[in-house]
Amino acid sequence: MHRLRLISTRGKSTLAEKLKSAAGGADYGKSKQNFASGSITAKDERGADFRELYVMPKRKLRGQTQLEQATGRAEYKTRSRFDIADRLAERPPRSEEMDPEKQKWSDVWPAARTFASSVVPLPVRMGSRPNVEKRAPFKKEGNLELVKIPNFLHLTPAAIKMHCDAIKKFCTPYPPELLSKSTTLPIQVQYSTYIHQGTNIRDIRSRVVTMIVDVESLKLGDVAMEKFIRLAGDRFDEKSRELTIVTDRCHTRKQNLDYAYYLLTVLYHEANKVEQWAELKERSDNLKVEFEGSSTKTKLTELIEKAKTAGLATDEKSIDEFGKMWKEYRNTEETVETTREYGRQMRKLLGI
Amino acid sequence: MKSSGRVIWSVSQTVGCRRIGIVGSRHLSTEPNIQKNVEVGTLQEIQMSVAKQLNMKNHLPSPMSKQMETLGELVTLIRDPMVEIASCMRVIDKKLPTLRLVLWGPFGTGKTVTLNQAVHHAYNNNWAIVHLRSAMELTRRVKEIEMSSFVSGRINDPSNAVSILQNFKQQNQHIWKLLGDLLTEKDYEWSKSERTMQGKPITEIIEMGITAPYLASDCVGALFRELRRHAKDDKLKVLVAVDDANSLWGKTLVKRADRTYASPSDLTLVVHFRRLFANDWTNGCVLMVADKKEVSDARNELRVSRYTPLELFGEEGFEYVEPFVPIETTNYSESETDKIYKYYVNKNWLASKAARSEEGRKQLMHLSAFNPYYYERLCAFN
Numbered sequence: 145m146h147r148l149r150l151i152s153t154r155g156k157s158t159l160a161e162k163l164k165s166a167a168g169g170a171d172y173g174k175s176k177q178n179f180a181s182g183s184i185t186a187k188d189e190r191g192a193d194f195r196e197l198y199v200m201p202k203r204k205l206r207g208q209t210q211l212e213q214a215t216g217r218a219e220y221k222t223r224s225r226f227d228i229a230d231r232l233a234e235r236p237p238r239s240e241e242m243d244p245e246k247q248k249w250s251d252v253w254p255a256a257r258t259f260a261s262s263v264v265p266l267p268v269r270m271g272s273r274p275n276v277e278k279r280a281p282f283k284k285e286g287n288l289e290l291v292k293i294p295n296f297l298h299l300t301p302a303a304i305k306m307h308c309d310a311i312k313k314f315c316t317p318y319p320p321e322l323l324s325k326s327t328t329l330p331i332q333v334q335y336s337t338y339i340h341q342g343t344n345i346r347d348i349r350s351r352v353v354t355m356i357v358d359v360e361s362l363k364l365g366d367v368a369m370e371k372f373i374r375l376a377g378d379r380f381d382e383k384s385r386e387l388t389i390v391t392d393r394c395h396t397r398k399q400n401l402d403y404a405y406y407l408l409t410v411l412y413h414e415a416n417k418v419e420q421w422a423e424l425k426e427r428s429d430n431l432k433v434e435f436e437g438s439s440t441k442t443k444l445t446e447l448i449e450k451a452k453t454a455g456l457a458t459d460e461k462s463i464d465e466f467g468k469m470w471k472e473y474r475n476t477e478e479t480v481e482t483t484r485e486y487g488r489q490m491r492k493l494l495g496i
Numbered sequence: 497m498k499s500s501g502r503v504i505w506s507v508s509q510t511v512g513c514r515r516i517g518i519v520g521s522r523h524l525s526t527e528p529n530i531q532k533n534v535e536v537g538t539l540q541e542i543q544m545s546v547a548k549q550l551n552m553k554n555h556l557p558s559p560m561s562k563q564m565e566t567l568g569e570l571v572t573l574i575r576d577p578m579v580e581i582a583s584c585m586r587v588i589d590k591k592l593p594t595l596r597l598v599l600w601g602p603f604g605t606g607k608t609v610t611l612n613q614a615v616h617h618a619y620n621n622n623w624a625i626v627h628l629r630s631a632m633e634l635t636r637r638v639k640e641i642e643m644s645s646f647v648s649g650r651i652n653d654p655s656n657a658v659s660i661l662q663n664f665k666q667q668n669q670h671i672w673k674l675l676g677d678l679l680t681e682k683d684y685e686w687s688k689s690e691r692t693m694q695g696k697p698i699t700e701i702i703e704m705g706i707t708a709p710y711l712a713s714d715c716v717g718a719l720f721r722e723l724r725r726h727a728k729d730d731k732l733k734v735l736v737a738v739d740d741a742n743s744l745w746g747k748t749l750v751k752r753a754d755r756t757y758a759s760p761s762d763l764t765l766v767v768h769f770r771r772l773f774a775n776d777w778t779n780g781c782v783l784m785v786a787d788k789k790e791v792s793d794a795r796n797e798l799r800v801s802r803y804t805p806l807e808l809f810g811e812e813g814f815e816y817v818e819p820f821v822p823i824e825t826t827n828y829s830e831s832e833t834d835k836i837y838k839y840y841v842n843k844n845w846l847a848s849k850a851a852r853s854e855e856g857r858k859q860l861m862h863l864s865a866f867n868p869y870y871y872e873r874l875c876a877f878n
Contacts, residue, residue, distance in 0.1 A: 433811075438815075439815055440819060443819055444818075446593075450592060450778075451592060453591050454587075454589045454591040454592040478802065479804070480804060483804045483822055486822060487822040487823070487824070490821050490822070491821060494821065496584060496587065496821065
């Protein structure tokens with residue numbers, strides 16, 4: 145309805161007249177005028193209007209032009225794009241312009257920054273496609289996934305070497321005492337320093353100090369050693385004979401380090417003290433089950449005495465060896481192998 | 497074949513045991529010394545009459561005892577642990593304190609069967625046999641309790657005590673006359689009316705216990721005491737064979753008057769058996785089985801309990817039974833499965849065509865993973 149009205153209003157306008165004549169060409173307008181003036185008989189003898197037969201439009205169809213173009217019968221001018229001037233005004237991406245061999249990359253990417261597809265001359269792709277065999281992941285241009293992840297493009301080996309060379313003049317030689325591997329120092333102190341981008345240069349984790357002490361070098365006696373182990377609790381590793389103190393209760397690293405040394409000192413002196421009640425310790429209070437003084441040993445020696453009189457070929461000397469095995473058997477986790485070893489030693493001892 | 501078998505049968509009657517060769521032809525060593533007739537890898541038949549006397553039906557594991565009833569004979573394979581036990585029993589001497597042996601090994605590898613073989617070996621050598629089916633019965637299957645009048649705080653277990661005495665009587669019929677000649681050391685005053693005077697045969701103690709269940713627990717103690725004393729005097733040799741012996745240091749289900757669980761050392765029978773394990777007597781052999789059924793929980797599927805002696809006996813029990821010789825029972829070797837397989841084929845126990853083929857033999861072997869228990873179970877269904 146609306147459209148019809150539009151056409152009808154256009155039909156009356158003078159602009160429509162002009163357009164019609166432009167579309168139809170000069171002749172079209174003229175023939176019309178001729179019709180109007182009556183120079184051409186536009187009516188037949190019966191007085192009916194002459195209506196031209198429509199066979200095809202009076203222009204070349206697209207198929208026709210394409211055919212002509214393909215066969216080379218017609219030459220067509222290639223027209224440049226309408227926005228060619230705008231396009232030419234824009235600079236191409238830097239990555240296409242640069243020569244990677246001559247370009248010094250650390251100048252292009254001197255510090256950490258987010259990924260920029262126009263700068264990095266690498267054909268990287270990122271993202272997930274459902275079927276990677278058919279379609280590769282997305283290209284770098286306009287790829288947000290590449291922007292999200294951290295990159296280390298400023299930390300190329302060449303850049304690191306350049307940095308190292310630059311700060312070399314500030315370094316001092318490595319202490320020659322530490323060069324030989326055989327010397328293990330009794331106290332190791334470990335801590336971590338954290339650097340990251342941000343407004344605050346401090347990190348709460350950097351206050352933690354771990355001190356590892358070789359307990360053997362404290363040269364404690366047997367009694368003191370046992371007390372030391374009991375006081376240290378699970379900080380003492382029996383296998384490596386190392387004490388590990390982790391301090392993090394103070395605010396700064398220095399305070400924590402001082403506190404660790406303090407703890408070590410206190411532990412050492414406390415271990416060396418002998419209290420009155422320490423004499424009350426019984427056999428069952430030992431850290432380990434000892435073969436010496438055990439009921440097994442007394443029973444075994446008796447048995448061997450009697451077995452000798454009974455004429456069994458007992459091996460008296462192997463009781464020390466048995467004791468060593470027994471101690472290990474009783475104090476470590478029992479396995480099938482240790483039980484078999486126990487049986488072997490027992491048979492050897494009894495001469496069975 | 498048949499006639500020669502008959503001859504062997506008549507010979508073997510005198511010894512009470514036959515050994516069966518691999519192919520099924522039964523032969524017997526003519527060595528006079530019975531001590532040596534334990535050879536690795538032979539199939540040994542225990543006569544049914546002997547098996548009945550030794551109450552094998554109760555003492556063997558249930559699949560084995562069912563097989564014994566089905567096949568009408570009891571044939572077991574002599575394996576390394578049994579040979580070792582036999583060699584240990586050979587050195588037993590009146591000067592030598594009791595030798596303690598602990599059988600240990602994974603499930604189904606023949607701890608109980610080896611124990612029964614040892615009992616049979618002791619029978620062959622005219623030893624006295626103290627055989628307990630399972631020490632767990634003393635701690636967890638106590639039907640009725642009585643407070644001991646002998647030691648205050650001890651808990652008597654009349655029903656188990658009577659069954660121990662009855663079992664002892666049944667298993668020792670071969671030396672019953674000898675036991676009748678052994679006399680008591682002192683007067684036993686069981687109650688105000690019942691007493692056993694000094695110089696009476698120790699079989700009287702047994703009869704006393706069987707007839708009067710409320711005295712049975714004390715009678716067991718007295719019997720063990722007399723046995724130890726007579727063994728010391730070299731009157732007889734004693735084999736103490738206790739299955740699941742680690743349960744004597746395990747947990748109990750016996751409740752005291754205040755409804756707390758009694759510790760095993762409060763149970764009279766447990767104390768008596770522990771005394772047998774002590775090495776203050778001579779001329780005896782104590783054979784114990786360390787079994788993980790004491791510590792494992794059937795409802796806990798995640799925990800894999802160990803089957804090694806220290807773990808099972810616990811520190812207290814371990815130190816009590818030390819020094820002992822641990823004897824490990826293991827899975828079958830291939831040749832051992834072959835022997836059992838051939839026996840089953842000869843007995844037509846393996847009846848199906850598939851099982852009797854070479855392929856079937858291999859499948860049975862590998863499906864059971866060489867575990868004797870599972871091997872028997874598989875063979876029972878093929």
